[in-house]
Amino acid sequence: MSNLPRSLRPVTIAMVKKATPHGELWIVGDDPADEVTLVAELFHHRATPHMRKFLLDDGTARLNAKIWVETPENALDDPWRRIPVSPAGQNQLSEPLYVRVRGHIQHYNGVRYLKVSNMRLVDDANEIYFHLLEVMTVLKQLDERAAIVPVSNLVSHHMVLDLLQRTISVPGALPALSEEAQNVIQALRALGDPPAEGFHIGQLDLLQDRTDEDIAAILWQLVDHSLIYTTIDEWHVMVADVD
Numbered sequence: 001m002s003n004l005p006r007s008l009r010p011v012t013i014a015m016v017k018k019a020t021p022h023g024e025l026w027i028v029g030d031d032p033a034d035e036v037t038l039v040a041e042l043f044h045h046r047a048t049p050h051m052r053k054f055l056l057d058d059g060t061a062r063l064n065a066k067i068w069v070e071t072p073e074n075a076l077d078d079p080w081r082r083i084p085v086s087p088a089g090q091n092q093l094s095e096p097l098y099v100r101v102r103g104h105i106q107h108y109n110g111v112r113y114l115k116v117s118n119m120r121l122v123d124d125a126n127e128i129y130f131h132l133l134e135v136m137t138v139l140k141q142l143d144e145r146a147a148i149v150p151v152s153n154l155v156s157h158h159m160v161l162d163l164l165q166r167t168i169s170v171p172g173a174l175p176a177l178s179e180e181a182q183n184v185i186q187a188l189r190a191l192g193d194p195p196a197e198g199f200h201i202g203q204l205d206l207l208q209d210r211t212d213e214d215i216a217a218i219l220w221q222l223v224d225h226s227l228i229y230t231t232i233d234e235w236h237v238m239v240a241d242v243d
Contacts, residue, residue: 009033010134014060026105031142037102039131043092045085047076055229067116082121098122110216181221188239198231198238
């Protein structure tokens, strides 16, 4: 494990999904991270009086993110830090946009998410590509236990190919869904149009005799495969759009 000071670690969402808990920290690859930063497309943004929830996708995976902030009832539909709220009754924003997010990895009831400490809009598209280069540079630095050097000194064609394979998900990289998880996603899709808060997972007959721990494990599989995302709490879910 690295002796480098714990600091802000640039990551992809796939790396967050593969991280393992270690006390108050998370191990990303072989090294501890107490806070991470990522750049991703924002698919969904919903506000409540005490919290805001986001659905992020950076091309490697999808991840829920949350920030606990107070918002007056009459301002719940207003943009926050120039970030628009998803239109009522819709599960995604009306136009694509990217955000830079900083926060701590959290795990609750079997579902992993990012507890946001800061979020802002990405105004320059170059930041999206620079972030990926930064992820690869730091990963290479940690692998070699080398001193920090400029990106241009580290990035080569072969390094990019090698590190892209390690940081970006590829088809078939996730374990296959269990039969029970497949039955759950089919049952959710069969329910038709969801209410604004999403479906409560407890309304599915096939899960009535399962423990909360069993249900959380099933939900984690579906979230990991980007098939569902949570809404107002960990038990209300929306089925993700599938192209």
